[in-house]
Amino acid sequence: MAEEHDHEHEPLPEGVPPVTRRGLLFNLGLGANVVAASMIGIPIIGYVFSAVFKEKAQQAWIPLGRIEQFPEGQTRLATYTNPFRRPWDGFVADIPCWVRHIENDNFQIFAINCAHLGCPVRWFPQSGLFMCPCHGGVYYEDGSRASGPPPRGLYEYEYRIRNGHLEVRGGETPNLSESV
Amino acid sequence: MKIFASIYQWLDDRLALGRLYDQSIGHRIPASASSWFYVFGSATLACLAIQLVTGTCLALVYVPSPEFAYASIEYLDYTQPFGWLLRGLHFWGSNFMVALVTIHMIQVFLFGAYKYPRELTWVVGSTLFLCVIAMAFTGQGLRFDQDGYWGLEIVMSILGRIPFVGMEATHLVQGSPIISGATLSRFFTIHVFVVPAVIISLLVIHIRLVLLMGISEYPVAGKKIDPETYREDYEKLVERTGERLMPEGGGKDLVFTALILTAIVTCAVVIGPKIPNGPADPSLIHTVPRPDFYFLSLFAVFALMPPYMESFSIVYLLPLSIVILFAVPFISRGQERHWSKRPGAIITVVLVMTSLVILAYEGLTSPWSPHMNAWSGVPIQPQFVQGRTPLEHVGATIVQGKQCRNCHSIDGTGGKRGPDLSGVATRLTYNQLVRQVLQGDGNMPAFGRHLSPYEVTALVSFLHTLHPENEPPSQNSAPEPAPPISTDPY
Numbered sequence: 001m002a003e004e005h006d007h008e009h010e011p012l013p014e015g016v017p018p019v020t021r022r023g024l025l026f027n028l029g030l031g032a033n034v035v036a037a038s039m040i041g042i043p044i045i046g047y048v049f050s051a052v053f054k055e056k057a058q059q060a061w062i063p064l065g066r067i068e069q070f071p072e073g074q075t076r077l078a079t080y081t082n083p084f085r086r087p088w089d090g091f092v093a094d095i096p097c098w099v100r101h102i103e104n105d106n107f108q109i110f111a112i113n114c115a116h117l118g119c120p121v122r123w124f125p126q127s128g129l130f131m132c133p134c135h136g137g138v139y140y141e142d143g144s145r146a147s148g149p150p151p152r153g154l155y156e157y158e159y160r161i162r163n164g165h166l167e168v169r170g171g172e173t174p175n176l177s178e179s180v
Numbered sequence: 181m182k183i184f185a186s187i188y189q190w191l192d193d194r195l196a197l198g199r200l201y202d203q204s205i206g207h208r209i210p211a212s213a214s215s216w217f218y219v220f221g222s223a224t225l226a227c228l229a230i231q232l233v234t235g236t237c238l239a240l241v242y243v244p245s246p247e248f249a250y251a252s253i254e255y256l257d258y259t260q261p262f263g264w265l266l267r268g269l270h271f272w273g274s275n276f277m278v279a280l281v282t283i284h285m286i287q288v289f290l291f292g293a294y295k296y297p298r299e300l301t302w303v304v305g306s307t308l309f310l311c312v313i314a315m316a317f318t319g320q321g322l323r324f325d326q327d328g329y330w331g332l333e334i335v336m337s338i339l340g341r342i343p344f345v346g347m348e349a350t351h352l353v354q355g356s357p358i359i360s361g362a363t364l365s366r367f368f369t370i371h372v373f374v375v376p377a378v379i380i381s382l383l384v385i386h387i388r389l390v391l392l393m394g395i396s397e398y399p400v401a402g403k404k405i406d407p408e409t410y411r412e413d414y415e416k417l418v419e420r421t422g423e424r425l426m427p428e429g430g431g432k433d434l435v436f437t438a439l440i441l442t443a444i445v446t447c448a449v450v451i452g453p454k455i456p457n458g459p460a461d462p463s464l465i466h467t468v469p470r471p472d473f474y475f476l477s478l479f480a481v482f483a484l485m486p487p488y489m490e491s492f493s494i495v496y497l498l499p500l501s502i503v504i505l506f507a508v509p510f511i512s513r514g515q516e517r518h519w520s521k522r523p524g525a526i527i528t529v530v531l532v533m534t535s536l537v538i539l540a541y542e543g544l545t546s547p548w549s550p551h552m553n554a555w556s557g558v559p560i561q562p563q564f565v566q567g568r569t570p571l572e573h574v575g576a577t578i579v580q581g582k583q584c585r586n587c588h589s590i591d592g593t594g595g596k597r598g599p600d601l602s603g604v605a606t607r608l609t610y611n612q613l614v615r616q617v618l619q620g621d622g623n624m625p626a627f628g629r630h631l632s633p634y635e636v637t638a639l640v641s642f643l644h645t646l647h648p649e650n651e652p653p654s655q656n657s658a659p660e661p662a663p664p665i666s667t668d669p670y
């Protein structure tokens with residue numbers, strides 16, 4: 001009633017909607033809910049998207065084994081533990097890679113994943129080739145592309161040697177978007 | 181009896197059950213819509229019901245952790261009473277659902293039922309179709325066996341090809357920079373909570389649209405849709421010939437649905453659920469991943485596409501094909517509904533379906549995959565070594581020992597990735613064979629670094645003998661230079 005009374009006395013200029021108690025309350029309520037929803041929503045987005053933000057563990061040096069396990073001139077399968085391992089991960093935390101010991105401190109560590117579509121490549125010492133079981137991609141012993149659909153050679157991980165141990169920076173499965 | 185009547189009356193008074201019936205399963209449809217061609221939508225709905233019930237029950241036992249997923253599936257198969265049956269129902273229910281939703285779409289497409297005023301029904305339905313595919317994919321991932329694990333790796337490699345944000349996209353889906361328990365949890369959540377919620381919401385809209393727009397009348401050749409008068413005509417048609425969906429119009433739906441349900445139960449009992457092929461263990465690399473049947477054609481496309489097209493197709497063509505699917509009612513705006521007046525529609529269906537079937541067949545046989553064990557496991561038939569010189573025998577051994585057979589078959593056995601070697605001497609001259617072996621070409625790696633000159637000579641001398649008896653090996657038109665190792669004793 002009070003509002004109507006006011007309007008009668010002071011008509012608002014054309015085009016300006018009257019501010020009523022109800023309207024104010026509605027807008028206030030709407031705004032407060034937007035604030036409250038973002039207080040809930042932003043942490044949820046952070047929770048779901050946290051996987052995207054680079055984590056320190058991705059850069060971690062992960063032990064692969066003693067150098068003696070990799071005889072010179074040979075290429076061997078090795079596994080390391082996923083630095084993001086969760087206690088219930090089981091076998092899946094054992095990430096395989098190919099270790100090629102060239103000579104002395106010279107190594108090459110290849111991701112197991114074919115550069116084409118990620119299938120596990122296999123090493124054949126007899127012909128000195130990595131072959132992919134999926135679509136017949138083939139790589140030479142130094143990881144360079146030999147033939148088939150892969151658009152590039154095998155992905156290589158960085159490595160270092162500490163106290164006779166080989167360590168690898170394998171905290172991320174490589175793919176074509178950002179090649180290791 | 182009186183008591184039931186009064187309970188019903190009390191409920192009807194509160195819930196308006198009579199009105200609900202009139203507006204839903206009792207709504208009036210044109211008599212021509214009661215057709216054996218119109219039964220696929222309701223059968224898909226029945227599959228959804230099976231999936232919801234069996235899925236909920238399976239979740240009582242299944243553990244979405246890499247360590248226990250396999251064990252819990254084995255528990256379902258061998259220990260839990262009826263666990264194997266429920267897994268079978270869920271597996272076959274999904275197969276039937278993918279098939280039926282596809283047939284439903286083809287029927288709607290061929291009958292022009294997506295045209296005015298039912299465009300939005302098609303768009304919502306297409307989204308539902310994509311949801312069903314998403315369910316099938318995430319569901320097969322939940323088996324988390326060897327195939328499931330490497331299937332995920334393949335999909336992540338595909339995602340990784342998205343420009344600029346490829347890595348971020350894979351990490352978001354994987355829940356971690358490497359496939360792990362986090363990935364399985366995400367797939368579980370998507371399969372069990374997210375997509376089902378989307379499906380149920382969209383289904384409500386889909387059915388509301390079906391009720392609001394009415395079930396399309398059986399198309400008549402030559403009868404045109406005129407947006408000006410269509411709705412009026414439809415209402416008149418319903419008034420004239422209409423009958424209630426249930427019980428008059430829906431008898432065929434009921435019979436067909438019962439048939440489908442029986443078929444699902446039969447498959448589940450007779451064939452059973454899909455057995456997981458070993459717990460996911462990435463360090464067991466001796467695996468050849470194969471997707472479930474609905475992805476075989478996509479799998480084949482990626483194998484057969486020339487490499488330079490791959491990233492382009494993944495980034496542009498795949499999304500484009502989805503956009504085209506959604507845009508069907510806005511692209512095809514002709515007023516004719518009957519298929520006999522729409523040859524384009526028939527050609528589209530025939531082309532798409534034959535491509536899918538051929539690709540799926542190729543995906544099943546995968547001739548492009550090398551046989552990783554052929555070099556050590558496939559014999560060589562006597563006629564290919566009989567009467568050969570010792571040097572040529574050494575060559576035959578090299579063909580096996582250097583993994584040539586993984587990609588090349590001899591007499592049909594071995595890999596199909598490269599050409600069969602049985603008659604290779606008729607296609608390449610001695611010198612061309614040497615060049616091919618040493619330098620490789622296109623799809624063949626160069627073996628130069630891993631063969632000594634002696635081995636090359638032996639290998640090529642052997643290959644040079646591989647020709648049919650009455651067809652001589654090919655020769656240079658110019659005289660050939662002397663072979664590197666002379667067979668002349670002096």
Ligand code: FES
Binds near residue numbers: 119133135
């Ligand atoms: S994934 Fe290796 S060739 Fe396709």
